Amino acid sequence: MKGLHTWYPKTWAISLIVLAAGCSPSPPESAPQSAKIEQTSDKESAENMRSVCKSYSQLAAEIMRGRQGGVAMSASMDAAGQGDGAQAEITRKMVIAAYEKPRMSTESNQQRMITDFENDTYLSCVRAAGS
Secondary structure, eight states: OOSSOOOOHHHHHHHHHHHHHTTOSSOOTTSOGGGSOOOOSHHHHHHHHHHHHHHHHHHHHHHHHHHHTTOOHHHHHHHHTTSOHHHHHHHHHHHHHHHTSOOOSSHHHHHHHHHHHHHHHHHHHHHHHTO
Protein backbone atom coordinates (compact mmCIF):
# COMPACT_ATOMS: atom_id res chain seq x y z
CA MET A 1 0.00 0.00 0.00
CA LYS A 2 2.18 2.81 -1.23
CA GLY A 3 0.88 6.28 -0.48
CA LEU A 4 -1.65 5.29 2.17
CA HIS A 5 -0.40 5.56 5.70
CA THR A 6 -0.06 2.46 7.81
CA TRP A 7 -2.78 2.96 10.37
CA TYR A 8 -2.29 1.61 13.84
CA PRO A 9 -5.41 1.80 15.99
CA LYS A 10 -3.90 3.96 18.77
CA THR A 11 -2.30 6.45 16.40
CA TRP A 12 -5.40 6.56 14.25
CA ALA A 13 -7.67 6.98 17.27
CA ILE A 14 -5.64 9.95 18.49
CA SER A 15 -5.80 11.66 15.09
CA LEU A 16 -9.54 10.97 14.89
CA ILE A 17 -10.13 12.53 18.31
CA VAL A 18 -8.05 15.59 17.43
CA LEU A 19 -9.93 16.05 14.14
CA ALA A 20 -13.30 15.54 15.78
CA ALA A 21 -12.50 18.13 18.42
CA GLY A 22 -11.80 20.66 15.69
CA CYS A 23 -15.06 19.97 13.84
CA SER A 24 -17.56 21.16 16.39
CA PRO A 25 -20.05 23.53 14.75
CA SER A 26 -19.96 25.88 17.70
CA PRO A 27 -17.56 26.43 20.59
CA PRO A 28 -18.50 25.02 23.98
CA GLU A 29 -20.39 27.34 26.31
CA SER A 30 -17.27 27.66 28.43
CA ALA A 31 -15.30 29.09 25.49
CA PRO A 32 -14.29 32.73 25.77
CA GLN A 33 -16.64 35.15 24.05
CA SER A 34 -13.91 36.07 21.55
CA ALA A 35 -13.79 32.43 20.37
CA LYS A 36 -17.49 32.36 19.47
CA ILE A 37 -18.41 32.95 15.87
CA GLU A 38 -20.46 36.06 15.33
CA GLN A 39 -22.88 35.73 12.51
CA THR A 40 -23.15 39.26 11.16
CA SER A 41 -24.44 38.42 7.71
CA ASP A 42 -25.93 35.60 5.69
CA LYS A 43 -22.75 35.48 3.60
CA GLU A 44 -20.54 35.05 6.67
CA SER A 45 -22.95 32.47 8.07
CA ALA A 46 -22.80 30.48 4.82
CA GLU A 47 -19.00 30.72 4.80
CA ASN A 48 -18.87 29.52 8.41
CA MET A 49 -21.11 26.56 7.60
CA ARG A 50 -18.98 25.63 4.58
CA SER A 51 -15.95 25.73 6.87
CA VAL A 52 -17.69 23.41 9.33
CA CYS A 53 -18.70 21.13 6.45
CA LYS A 54 -15.10 21.08 5.23
CA SER A 55 -13.95 20.00 8.71
CA TYR A 56 -16.58 17.25 8.81
CA SER A 57 -15.58 16.04 5.35
CA GLN A 58 -11.91 15.93 6.40
CA LEU A 59 -12.92 13.87 9.42
CA ALA A 60 -14.91 11.56 7.14
CA ALA A 61 -11.83 11.11 4.94
CA GLU A 62 -9.73 10.13 7.97
CA ILE A 63 -12.37 7.64 9.08
CA MET A 64 -12.51 6.08 5.62
CA ARG A 65 -8.70 6.10 5.40
CA GLY A 66 -8.68 4.04 8.58
CA ARG A 67 -11.37 1.76 7.16
CA GLN A 68 -9.42 1.22 3.96
CA GLY A 69 -6.21 0.73 5.96
CA GLY A 70 -7.70 -2.11 7.98
CA VAL A 71 -8.46 -0.39 11.30
CA ALA A 72 -10.98 -2.48 13.24
CA MET A 73 -14.44 -0.95 13.47
CA SER A 74 -14.42 -1.42 17.23
CA ALA A 75 -11.29 0.75 17.49
CA SER A 76 -12.93 3.40 15.31
CA MET A 77 -16.08 3.37 17.44
CA ASP A 78 -14.01 3.63 20.63
CA ALA A 79 -12.19 6.65 19.22
CA ALA A 80 -15.44 8.21 17.99
CA GLY A 81 -17.03 7.90 21.42
CA GLN A 82 -14.38 10.02 23.12
CA GLY A 83 -15.70 13.41 21.97
CA ASP A 84 -18.53 15.45 23.47
CA GLY A 85 -22.11 14.17 23.19
CA ALA A 86 -23.29 15.61 19.85
CA GLN A 87 -19.87 15.44 18.21
CA ALA A 88 -19.36 11.84 19.33
CA GLU A 89 -22.76 10.87 17.92
CA ILE A 90 -21.98 12.46 14.52
CA THR A 91 -18.58 10.78 14.45
CA ARG A 92 -20.07 7.38 15.35
CA LYS A 93 -22.56 7.77 12.49
CA MET A 94 -19.67 8.53 10.12
CA VAL A 95 -17.85 5.41 11.33
CA ILE A 96 -20.92 3.26 10.72
CA ALA A 97 -21.39 4.75 7.25
CA ALA A 98 -17.72 4.15 6.41
CA TYR A 99 -17.80 0.53 7.53
CA GLU A 100 -20.95 -0.11 5.49
CA LYS A 101 -18.75 0.50 2.43
CA PRO A 102 -16.47 -2.27 1.17
CA ARG A 103 -12.74 -2.33 1.83
CA MET A 104 -11.00 -2.02 -1.51
CA SER A 105 -7.98 -4.11 -2.46
CA THR A 106 -6.01 -1.72 -4.66
CA GLU A 107 -4.52 1.58 -3.63
CA SER A 108 -6.26 3.50 -6.42
CA ASN A 109 -9.66 2.10 -5.44
CA GLN A 110 -8.97 2.81 -1.77
CA GLN A 111 -8.11 6.42 -2.59
CA ARG A 112 -11.23 6.72 -4.74
CA MET A 113 -13.36 5.39 -1.87
CA ILE A 114 -11.76 7.88 0.56
CA THR A 115 -12.33 10.82 -1.80
CA ASP A 116 -15.91 9.78 -2.59
CA PHE A 117 -16.74 9.43 1.12
CA GLU A 118 -15.20 12.83 1.84
CA ASN A 119 -17.16 14.44 -1.00
CA ASP A 120 -20.43 12.72 -0.07
CA THR A 121 -20.07 13.97 3.51
CA TYR A 122 -19.38 17.53 2.36
CA LEU A 123 -22.33 17.45 -0.03
CA SER A 124 -24.71 16.17 2.64
CA CYS A 125 -23.51 18.81 5.07
CA VAL A 126 -23.87 21.80 2.73
CA ARG A 127 -27.29 20.56 1.63
CA ALA A 128 -28.40 20.27 5.26
CA ALA A 129 -27.01 23.75 5.98
CA GLY A 130 -28.79 25.18 2.95
CA SER A 131 -25.54 26.61 1.56
